[in-house]
Amino acid sequence: MIQQIVFSLLTLAVFFVAGRQFWHIRNKIFLGKAEPIGGDTGKRWKHVLLVAFGQQKMFSNWIPAFFHLCIYVAFLFTQIELIEILLDGFAGVHRFFAPILGIFYTLIISTIEVLSLLAFVATLVFLVRRNLLQVPRLSKPEMKGWPALDANLILVAEILLITGIFSMNGADVLLQQLDPAHYPDTGRLLISSFTGPALFGALDTQTLVVVERFGWWLHILVVYGFLLYLPFSKHLHILLAFPNTYFASLEPRGAMENMPEVMQEVKVMMGLAPETSGSDTDELPDFGAHDVFALSRLNLLNAYTCTECGRCTAVCPANLTGKKLSPRKVMMDIRDRADEVARTIAASDGKLHPKNYDDGKSLFDYISKEEIHACTTCNACVEACPVLINPLDPILKLRRYEILTQSEGPAEWLPMFNSIENAGSAWAISDPRDQWTTAS
Amino acid sequence: MIKIPTLAALAAESKEAEILFWVGCAGSYDARAQKVSRALAQILTEVGMEFAILGNEEVCTGDPARRAGNELLFQMSALQNIQTLDAYGVKKIVTACPHCFNTLKNEYPALGGTYEVIHHTQLLQELISSGRLVLKGGGAFKGKKITYHDSCYIGRINGVYEAPREVLEALDADLVEMKRCKTKGLCCGAGGAQMWKEDEPGDKRINVERSDEALETGASIVAVNCPFCMTMMTDGIKARDKQDDVMVFDLAELIIQHNAQ
Known part of the structure; x- marks a missing residue:
């Protein structure tokens, strides 16, 4: 009874706090500009099914894809066990589904056990990859400190989750024979029917009960810890990958977002459109983006979805050749800036809001001009992301801000701009444009 | 010297062209890329395609300006081009520049200019497979190792990987x-x-990294489909002092060489 009350209160508290945290994440994403989500809904669901649910893009690199799949599928299936744990916890019963589902229960729990074992191995492999093998994309400068710790904490939590499952199932298998009235028959569980007797066979009933409860509580407490930790972690991708793939742009990859406000201005200049009244008294708007408010909500959703795997950075030609640009760092910086803005707004007692926000800082305090100048727009990062994040889009928005709003940028671009403007050519050459037809 | 009509000249005779050859700034002014323009023009002439150019009415598509962040300049160039293209009622465009290709195909529609745009490697593949362009069997490249460099704007960005490779296979390479x-x-x-600026500080130039990869294949020819890739790969190979062993050619040039033998 006490267990039941403790469990219920704890669960409600965790759900409440986690719910608030997730709402904060939503609000941080909504700092960005709302943009119409058009296009074919069927295509969007196809992305969710194939790319997020089906992990399609992971398989361009099949070794990490396989181990990741083990953890992912184990995570999905364990949700069934989690539902049972919640029901058991609230109702004060034990293995609610076992008598109802019969042989299917054995099948489901055995599947979870096999997947958990695979996930256990995969997690160990990932710990080794991260900490011993020096995989280049996992040991870049932006991964030092918190990001590395974050990744390890998650992996350790996964080890604990799986330890919990095998402790509770292993002890349960033995208790079913000792006290069938309280421990309903689960059938022969594929792994615990061996590991249970092997690990806990020597223990007395009292200790077995403790081991079973320890496993049960360990599992659910780590799940709750995870839930509370997620909003502060790169691990949010387990949830946000789904909306992120849904909202990913359906436009051709090569099309930069059009700027209708600039187009209107140019049309007026060229006499293609009538001048709108009062336009000259209006203050010139900022073009491009230098802070989260001028990014789109999709850019920010991208940033919170990023799990810092670094597949983008590993294929970036600039990064590969030692330049400062790292597409992953761009996404991490956008997220960190959104966190900072949200914290400052929350601490301002209602004085600050997105419309009047000014803390004397911008995204350029996180992302240097040198980084955005190094991009070749090759789209390798866009291609590489397993969850359809687009790191190129914010880079180009920052460039637009630098050129259009700040009138800065690499000096070497000026002759090109001048030449296009004055001669209609990217190079200033005075020959007629069809000169090539006559030379040999 | 090749005689290529401009759309203006055709319009004066109330004639139209089957296809507009969009030459681009590099194809018009870069000495190396001019050779590619001439090679493509020669092929189109030989297959009897009625094509034309814009000549002095063509201005930069605005791609480098837009990607640098200069949207204003891009819009000015783009709207001017769209006016010109629409005035001549242009429907189909071929270009040897992947950047022009991408901008004309994917970005002009949002500004009101919609055309059927194909890259010259796609056109060459079509002409070969339809039998309109006959590869006379000199076997200039038979057994010769050729490596193909995917330009980003034709490959990853527009998903064209096979057409250029099919052309190379047709050359028996x-x-x-x-x-x-x-x-x-x-x-x-x-x-x-x-293209218009120096690399940011780093430990290697990107074109040298890519050229090293091309050199590793042991190929004696690097086939490209883009005037900028042409410059970058040529410079990268030169940086490794391999310019006498490894040549960089556009697919159109390879076809001319094949048929000249």
Whole structure:
């Protein structure tokens, strides 16, 4: 009874706090500009099914894809066990589904056990990859400190989750024979029917009960810890990958977002459109983006979805050749800036809001001009992301801000701009444009 | 010298062209890219295609300006081009520049200019497979190792991987792929207006990295489909002092060489 009350209160508290945290994440994403989500809904669901649910893009690199799949599928299936744990916890019963589902229960729990074992191995492999093998994309400068710790904490939590499952199932298998009235028959569980007797066979009933409860509580407490930790972690991708793939742009990859406000201005200049009244008294708007408010909500959703795997950075030609640009760092910086803005707004007692926000800082305090100048727009990062994040889009928005709003940028671009403007050519050459037809 | 009519000249005779050849700034002014323009014009002439150019009425598509962040300049160039193209009622465009191709195909529609745009490697593949362009069997490239460099704007960005490779196969060449190819192809380093500036500080130039990969294949010819890749790969190979052993050619040039033998 006490267990039941403790469990219920704890669960409600965790759900409440986690719910608030997730709402904060939503609000941080909504700092960005709302943009119409058009296009074919069927295509969007196809992305969710194939790319997020089906992990399609992971398989361009099949070794990490396989181990990741083990953890992912184990995570999905364990949700069934989690539902049972919640029901058991609230109702004060034990293995609610076992008598109802019969042989299917054995099948489901055995599947979870096999997947958990695979996930256990995969997690160990990932710990080794991260900490011993020096995989280049996992040991870049932006991964030092918190990001590395974050990744390890998650992996350790996964080890604990799986330890919990095998402790509770292993002890349960033995208790079913000792006290069938309280421990309903689960059938022969594929792994615990061996590991249970092997690990806990020597223990007395009292200790077995403790081991079973320890496993049960360990599992659910780590799940709750995870839930509370997620909003502060790169691990949010387990949830946000789904909306992120849904909202990913359906436009051709090569099309930069059009700027209708600039187009209107140019049309007026060229006499293609009538001048709108009062336009000259209006203050010139900022073009491009230098802070989260001028990014789109999709850019920010991208940033919170990023799990810092670094597949983008590993294929970036600039990064590969030692330049400062790292597409992953761009996404991490956008997220960190959104966190900072949200914290400052929350601490301002209602004085600050997105419309009047000014803390004397911008995204350029996180992302240097040198980084955005190094991009070749090759789209390798866009291609590489397993969850359809687009790191190129914010880079180009920052460039637009630098050129259009700040009138800065690499000096070497000026002759090109001048030449296009004055001669209609990217190079200033005075020959007629069809000169090539006559030379040999 | 090749006689290529401009749309203005055709319009004066109330004639139209089957297709507009969009030459681009590089194809018009860069000495090396001019050769590619001439090679393509020669092929189109030989197959009897009625094509024309805009001549002095063509201005930069605005791609480098837009990618540098200069949207204002891009819009000015683009709207001017769209006016010109629409005035002549242009429906179909071929270009040998992947950047022009991408901008005309994917970006002009949002500004009101919609055309059927194909890249010259696609056109060449079509002409070969339809039998309109006959490859006379000199066998200039038979058994010769050729590696193909996917430009970002034709490959990864517009998903054209096979047409250029089919052209190389039709040339009887021994196509060897680089370590990074197709969706994983490595940029030559010129995109995103990098062509007009020095690399940011780093430990290697991107074009040298890519050229090293091309050299690793042992191919004696690097086939490209983009005037910027042409410059970058040529410079990268020169940086390794291999310019006498390894040549960089556009697919159109390879066809001319094949048929000249």
